[in-house]
Amino acid sequence: MNLHAKETWYRRLFAVTAFSTLIFLAGIIVTLFHGAWPLFREVNVIDFLAGRAWYPTHTPPEWGILPLIAGTMTVTAGAMLISVPLGVGSALYLYEIAGKEKHFIKPLIEILAGIPSVVYGFFGMAVAAPFIRNFLDLPVGLCAFTASLILGIMAVPFICSLTEDALRMVPKSFREASLALGASRWQTLVKVIVPAAGSGISTAVILGMSRIIGETMTVLMISGGAAVIPKSIFSPVRPMTSTIAAEMGEAAMGSLHYHALFGIGLVLFLMTLLLNITAEFISRRFRLKLGLTQ
Amino acid sequence: MKKIMIFILLLLTAVTFSYAERIKIEGSTTVLPIAQRAAEQFMELHEDANISVKGGGSGVGIAALIDGVCDIADASRAIKQEELDKAVSKGKDPKAHMIAMDGICVIVHPSNNIQQLTRAQLKDIFTGKIKNWSEVGGIPEKIVAISRDSSSGTYEAFGELALNKAKVRTDALMQASNQAVATTVAQTPSSIGYVGLGFVTPSVKAVIIDDITPTKETVISAKYPLARPLYMYTNGAPSGQIKDFFDYLKGEEGSKIIEEEGYIPLK
Numbered sequence: 378m379n380l381h382a383k384e385t386w387y388r389r390l391f392a393v394t395a396f397s398t399l400i401f402l403a404g405i406i407v408t409l410f411h412g413a414w415p416l417f418r419e420v421n422v423i424d425f426l427a428g429r430a431w432y433p434t435h436t437p438p439e440w441g442i443l444p445l446i447a448g449t450m451t452v453t454a455g456a457m458l459i460s461v462p463l464g465v466g467s468a469l470y471l472y473e474i475a476g477k478e479k480h481f482i483k484p485l486i487e488i489l490a491g492i493p494s495v496v497y498g499f500f501g502m503a504v505a506a507p508f509i510r511n512f513l514d515l516p517v518g519l520c521a522f523t524a525s526l527i528l529g530i531m532a533v534p535f536i537c538s539l540t541e542d543a544l545r546m547v548p549k550s551f552r553e554a555s556l557a558l559g560a561s562r563w564q565t566l567v568k569v570i571v572p573a574a575g576s577g578i579s580t581a582v583i584l585g586m587s588r589i590i591g592e593t594m595t596v597l598m599i600s601g602g603a604a605v606i607p608k609s610i611f612s613p614v615r616p617m618t619s620t621i622a623a624e625m626g627e628a629a630m631g632s633l634h635y636h637a638l639f640g641i642g643l644v645l646f647l648m649t650l651l652l653n654i655t656a657e658f659i660s661r662r663f664r665l666k667l668g669l670t671q
Numbered sequence: 672m673k674k675i676m677i678f679i680l681l682l683l684t685a686v687t688f689s690y691a692e693r694i695k696i697e698g699s700t701t702v703l704p705i706a707q708r709a710a711e712q713f714m715e716l717h718e719d720a721n722i723s724v725k726g727g728g729s730g731v732g733i734a735a736l737i738d739g740v741c742d743i744a745d746a747s748r749a750i751k752q753e754e755l756d757k758a759v760s761k762g763k764d765p766k767a768h769m770i771a772m773d774g775i776c777v778i779v780h781p782s783n784n785i786q787q788l789t790r791a792q793l794k795d796i797f798t799g800k801i802k803n804w805s806e807v808g809g810i811p812e813k814i815v816a817i818s819r820d821s822s823s824g825t826y827e828a829f830g831e832l833a834l835n836k837a838k839v840r841t842d843a844l845m846q847a848s849n850q851a852v853a854t855t856v857a858q859t860p861s862s863i864g865y866v867g868l869g870f871v872t873p874s875v876k877a878v879i880i881d882d883i884t885p886t887k888e889t890v891i892s893a894k895y896p897l898a899r900p901l902y903m904y905t906n907g908a909p910s911g912q913i914k915d916f917f918d919y920l921k922g923e924e925g926s927k928i929i930e931e932e933g934y935i936p937l938k
Contacts (some may be wrong), residue, residue, distance in 0.1 A: 435821070444841070507858045597847060602844050603841065603842045605841040613842070627820070627823060
């Protein structure tokens with residue numbers, strides 16, 4: 378009886394903790410919509426999303442966030458080009474090739490994940506940006522390319538460890554069957570293991586992407602901050618996150634500017650939500666494909 | 672019963688007393704850092720002082736003063752005639768106290784051969800009309816304009832003093848602090864930026880504007896074109912603790928705060 382009562386209590390306790398996350402999520406969604414609502418009463422959604430000029434403090438103000446969305450997209454795309462090959466490559470190495478060295482490479486990669494983003498930003502601003510400016514002979518080092526490079530490196534440990542998990546989830550029998558049929562290690566890896574882990578790897582990539590999109594401090598410090606649709610990857614950009622971070626402190630509470638920043642937050646939230654739903658969908662298929670229960 | 676009555680009476684006087692001592696400051700975000708730090712340090716010295724400081728902008732501050740909602744209005748501009756008329760109609764008597772000068776220095780990389788610019792050239796550079804240094808007598812290289820974030824007080828001041836409220840070009844790099852602007856300019860040979868006079872370091876070069884070199888003296892005398900006085904307005908002559916606060920702000924400690932926040936004290 379006593380034991381039973383205890384069990385009921387535990388069950389309740391954990392239900393509360395689990396549902397509290399839901400409450401936070403709901404709270405954040407409500408706050409975002411509530412905060413952004415006054416803006417959309419005065420500014421057309423299309424003008425907001427597709428407008429090309431962001432002059433929130435000018436009279437009359439302009440509320441176009443297309444340059445900010447373009448900034449986020451450019452930086453994210455660039456960062457993916459760096460982090461996916463590096464992340465997936467190091468995961469394949471750790472999974473297939475690494476012997477003893479795995480015991481120090483893996484912790485080292487994980488240390489990379491533990492570095493605070495402001496330190497990455499500082500490194501980018503003080504070291505990477507001047508170097509890239511000199512090396513590529515650019516007018517300015519704070520640009521989408523530098524931001525992509527640093528964000529790409531930041532996302533490597535994330536993508537690497539998720540990819541490695543996906544590879545390890547492939548049942549041993551797949552591998553044994555392939556080798557028994559006379560396939561070489563390379564053939565087994567490329568034709569059996571990676572395709573089997575494919576959706577798991579896609580999930581890793583997508584989650585890495587939503588992390589890059591949400592990164593704030595680093596891009597604030599090194600992306601340059603020009604609210605203009607970039608002509609190339611070497612143009613300075615102003616991603617959505619850094620706009621919110623830079624302007625929220627000084628926007629008068631309750632002003633249209635303040636609500637517009639909530640609007641940007643809402644767009645950002647919907648973008649990452651879409652990515653996370655896609656990731657969840659793919660990973661569910663992945664588990665089914667491997668014959669694992671959901 | 673009597674004891675309780677006395678106690679309540681005491682409590683009430685205590686409440687009204689502490690309420691009367693509360694000083695409310697509101698207004699310009701440019702003056703905000705000075706007011707904030709001065710208030711903090713003043714409260715440390717005077718335990719009975721209770722000062723609250725809010726931003727909002729010069730117009731908001733002056734409106735609050737007229738409505739009697741605040742005691743001190745911060746303003747980065749002089750009061751307008753219509754505001755004055757409104758104040759008089761409400762029986763208020765706004766008194767200006769100049770507390771500091773705000774001088775904005777235009778900076779370039781030390782290797783840049785440009786020594787001086789006119790205000791018109793400066794405006795054209797920051798609005799994007801002039802895109803190359805060769806157009807103002809420099810080497811043929813693209814100009815990289817560096818600006819403060821659009822919600823900062825320095826941006827606002829620069830917009831008013833240098834750009835006549837025109838828009839800063841869209842491809843300008845917006846930096847989150849005076850320090851970040853100075854660092855970026857120091858690292859970028861073809862760049863031009865602007866910072867408060869207090870943030871000029873040896874790693875950047877200050878540009879002469881309309882033949883006037885930005886120095887403390889030219890800013891205080893308002894000879895330098897990108898300079899403006901910062902005010903605090905009170906209703907009537909300040910008295911009591913508000914007067915003490917002004918004495919503190921205009922004294923040595925206050926000057927130190929003003930200097931540390933990147934502005935120019937009047938003495």
